[in-house]
Amino acid sequence: MRRRRFVQLAATGVLGACASMLVTPVTPVDGRVRLPLRNYPELNRPGGALRLRPDGTDQTFYVLALDDGTFAAVSPICKHQGCTVDIARDRLECPCHGSMYSREGSVLRGPTQAPLDRFPTSVTDGVLTVDLQSRV
Numbered sequence: 001m002r003r004r005r006f007v008q009l010a011a012t013g014v015l016g017a018c019a020s021m022l023v024t025p026v027t028p029v030d031g032r033v034r035l036p037l038r039n040y041p042e043l044n045r046p047g048g049a050l051r052l053r054p055d056g057t058d059q060t061f062y063v064l065a066l067d068d069g070t071f072a073a074v075s076p077i078c079k080h081q082g083c084t085v086d087i088a089r090d091r092l093e094c095p096c097h098g099s100m101y102s103r104e105g106s107v108l109r110g111p112t113q114a115p116l117d118r119f120p121t122s123v124t125d126g127v128l129t130v131d132l133q134s135r136v
């Protein structure tokens with residue numbers, strides 16, 4: 001698919017969840033990423049998600065809108081053998097050996113034995129902050 005058409009489809013929502021998994025670069029300040037929620041419509045609905053990559057790294061993390069209106073920020077790296085988990089509608093699934101995690105990163109099904117790394121989040125004045133230097 002040509003880039004222009006992909007962007008058009010993504011903008012109109014035709015690509016659905018696929019479009020939301022484009023990697024969005026972000027610039028941390030003092031180890032924290034600040035996301036004005038008005039700029040990220042994906043996070044304004046339950047089930048919404050973003051995949052973000054801090055500048056200067058090749059690591060990404062997911063920010064997921066939860067059903068109760070809060071957010072989770074998790075590493076996409078499966079704790080079994082390090083594959084990248086995919087976002088399904090209500091959970092995260094590892095394509096390598098079938099581990100499943102909740103959207104908060106808790107283990108739902110093995111073979112993994114450990115939850116995904118989770119970063120603290122907070123919302124103040126419509127800005128979601130993710131602290132990448134800490135773990136929940």
Ligand code: FES
Binds near residue numbers: 081095
């Ligand atoms: S690496 Fe994820 S289940 Fe094995």
